[in-house]
Amino acid sequence: MSKKMSIRDLREEEVMWSGNPACQGCAGSIVGRLIFKALGRNSARVEVASCAPGFMNIRVPSFFGPAFEGGAAFATGLARGYKVIGREDITVAALIGDGGTVDIGFQGLSGAAERNENVFWFTYDNEAYMNTGGQRSSATPEHANTTTTPVAQYSRGKTSDKKNVPMIMALHNVPYVATASVAYPEDLTAKIVYGKGIKGFRYMHIFSPCPTGWGTDPKDTIKIARLSVESGLWPLYEITEGHKMRLTYKPRELKPVSEPLKMQGRFRHLKDEELSVIQEQTTENWQRLLEMDGKTIF
């Protein structure tokens, strides 16, 4: 289980150069900075096609950009190569977007998890293919307006639910699975520091709002991420050894889901009845998670 940390425990050393070409208020660049702040420079970066290779000026000695579907396979080879030369101290960190994880890279990811490769996989989830202009992915939530699921006379945005990838990865019986949010950097860092000490496949799913794609004000990036956690839309938990589940943040009372959703342009069209359905599902899901909290699951 990860130990509690505070902002003051974060490493002072900067691992990311300033002056990246990301959009104003980009949560992805905060995620990249926090991840490598926690991991340290003794790590290798694997990034497939996404905003990340373009804008993350991260000072890590080795950077690799394999094909979109080959992220996990490449990380596998890298980890095994380091093992052969006796450098297992180097963390192989795959920093992949939601498209490269839940859709295109999923077969390789599932294989690498099944083989329990020594890889730390980070998904920064902005809930669509934002680098190419916002096409829907399996991580896009229901009713979201994207360029391939536009809201029009007979269309109410995406028709299916978000794929629950952290739980799918936990079912692979990997040593560590965690969810995190960019609004809780101390929680995120604590989980990475804990995960770094484990050998085997570790998976972390990080919620990171995209102001350009979600139609939000750049200044609200962190606010939306925080409200999503406080309303139960994005629960923070970790699953160790494949079955020990623990919620790392439990708000006393859930905020209404309308608070984060109303701030986003992609949910502007939501009607009250649609909102109440989302609210119902979220509360139900949260109750289920509360029951599992601190217990052995699966």
Added chain:
Amino acid sequence: MIEIRFHGRGGQGAVTAVKILASAIYLEGKFTQAIPMYGTERRGAPVAAFCRVDDTRIRERDLVHEPDMVVVLDPLLNRSVDVTDGLKKGGLVIVNHPGAAKDTGLAGDFKVATVDATKIALDVIGRPITNTAILGAFAKATGLVKLESLAEAVKSELPARLIPTNVDAMKKAYEATNAPVDASGFKKAEIVKKTSTQPMISYSRNVSDWRVIRPVVDKAKCVGCKRCWVYCPETAISLVDNKAEINYDYCKGCGICSEECLVHAIKMEREEV
């Protein structure tokens, strides 16, 4: 044939502006073209878009290299991009600038009309998206298009809830436009290819001209809690003597630090031109 080039930043709507302009002039019975420049544009990066107007069918399909008119959507853009590059002699530049024509830093054998479109956009629309306001100024300065046809063309390009404010911004800008002034005697501002102040990798670039508003730290109020430091997407905030210090070379003016500051020590102020 009249060729027009729009300079703006990603997110200000230069591409939408040429589309609206082309549709508006088309509604008046002329042939038009609207061409966006494709590249790796993100929010805040300099972009260009083009428009052609003629009485007969236009056969050209390439980008505009020698425009008759240039429209600049951002007051600070001419410091990093040569906006009057290739402008024909006696041409016209319409620039979003709060000052007079001589303060814009543009000089040469052309006329300059100014309008404070950012202020109008912030007042009327509430966000610094200047494309529709500058179109109002374009109508006034050139007389090439009527305000009514612009208002008609907006309907096909913007969602319904944004139309009233944008049309209002157009009208306000139409009235607030300063008449074109000959720019041959003015002093030209130097175009600085901005590079980093620290030795960094090639990705590192000076992004100081991306922002419209800038964060200002009240050192007396700052308690050194590090929240702004941890949430800054640009790594532009450091702590000096336990007080937040902003490196304005790398600040894009997103406003997260001001929003997340618990003691309200960071205020956002409009960038001075």
